[in-house]
Structures are given as structure tokens and as C-alpha cells.
Amino acid sequence: MVRRKVLKFALVAAVALPAAGVTELPAIAGGQPALDDGAIIAIYNQVNSFDIETALLGQVMGHSPDVRALGKMVSSDHTGVRKAAHELAEKIGAELTLPPARMEAAKAHYAAVAALRELSGADFDAAYLKHEIAFHEAAIEAVKTVLVPAASHGELKAHFEAVLPHFQRHLDETRRVAGELGVE
Ligand SMILES: [Fe+2]
Numbered sequence: 001m002v003r004r005k006v007l008k009f010a011l012v013a014a015v016a017l018p019a020a021g022v023t024e025l026p027a028i029a030g031g032q033p034a035l036d037d038g039a040i041i042a043i044y045n046q047v048n049s050f051d052i053e054t055a056l057l058g059q060v061m062g063h064s065p066d067v068r069a070l071g072k073m074v075s076s077d078h079t080g081v082r083k084a085a086h087e088l089a090e091k092i093g094a095e096l097t098l099p100p101a102r103m104e105a106a107k108a109h110y111a112a113v114a115a116l117r118e119l120s121g122a123d124f125d126a127a128y129l130k131h132e133i134a135f136h137e138a139a140i141e142a143v144k145t146v147l148v149p150a151a152s153h154g155e156l157k158a159h160f161e162a163v164l165p166h167f168q169r170h171l172d173e174t175r176r177v178a179g180e181l182g183v184e
Pocket of ligand 1: 170
């Protein structure tokens with residue numbers, strides 16, 4: 001039971017922080033977060049990396065074949081997206097600088113990973129699927145409401161608009177697998 005409580009706490013923190021870490025940054029006049037494109041892409045890469053790492057856990061530790069297949073798709077897609085973001089940063093000359101506030105998100109993520117690694121079988125599948133649903137809901141919201149409005153380069157905005165349907169597809173597929181396995 002203690003283990004489950006730790007996992008629940010870590011998952012909630014990891015999900016809440018990607019957006020919170022952004023909005024806690026110093027604001028400029030007008031209340032907009034002071035994020036330049038280099039910081040936006042660095043945050044975006046960090047969140048993609050979080051999802052790659054948890055998806056690889058799903059791919060390797062998943063009990064259900066559907067969970068393993070989901071993990072494989074998500075890890076592969078986000079690896080491609082992270083590569084595209086790096087290439088875009090080079091193209092538009094954005095210097096990647098991760099805001100120090102994002103350390104808290106990293107801590108929460110690694111707590112969630114450690115908690116997931118303690119589980120196995122159907123318990124792992126349930127915890128993993130819940131994590132992925134909450135994570136994608138928060139990530140999609142953060143991209144739409146924080147990163148897209150803050151992005152100054154047109155190609156960066158276009159990148160986000162292009163990947164959002166794929167993130168939504170991950171969320172939809174994760175919800176489908178959760179439904180099939182009776183995970184609520
Ligand atoms: Fe995803």
C-alpha cells in the first residue's frame with residue numbers, strides 16, 4: 001500500500017509539473033511567460049524525453065501485448081519528434097536553454113519511473129496506462145495553452161500544430177487500451 005501511495009504521489013507531481021514549471025517562470029508585462037524559442041524547445045524536448053522513457057518501460061515491462069505495442073509506438077513517435085525539434089532548433093538558430101524551474105519536473109518524473117519499476121503484471125499495466133493518460137492530457141494542454149502562444153518563430157508554431165494530432169492519437173489509443181483492460 002505504501003508503494004502505491006508513493007506511485008500515486010509521484011504520478012500526480014510529474015503530470016502537474018510540466019505545465020506548472022512553465023507558468024512559474026518570471027512573467028513579462030502583460031502576464032505572458034518570458035519564454036524564448038530556445039527555452040520552449042528545451043522544455044518540449046524534456047517532456048518528449050520523459051514520455052520516451054516511460055514508453056520504453058511500457059514496451060519492456062508491459063504485461064499485456066497491447067501495452068507493449070502502445071509503449072513501442074509512443075517511444076518511437078516521440079523519439080522522431082524530439083529529433084525533429086532538435087533539427088528545427090538548429091535551423092532557426094535557437095539556443096536550447098532549459099529553465100532551472102524544470103528541475104522539479106525532472107525529479108517528479110524520475111520518482112514516477114522509479115515507482116513504475118517496482119510494479120509488475122497487471123499492476124504495472126494499470127499504473128502505466130493511468131500515467132500515460134494523465135501525462136498526455138497535461139502535455140497536450142501545455143503545448144496548446146503555453147508553448148504555442150509563446151512561440152515566436154512561425155516554423156515552431158507550425159511544428160506544434162503538426163504534432164498535436166499525433167499526441168491526441170496517443171491519448172486516444174491509451175484510453176482504448178485502458179478500456180479494454182478495465183483500467184479506470
Ligand atoms: Fe505521446
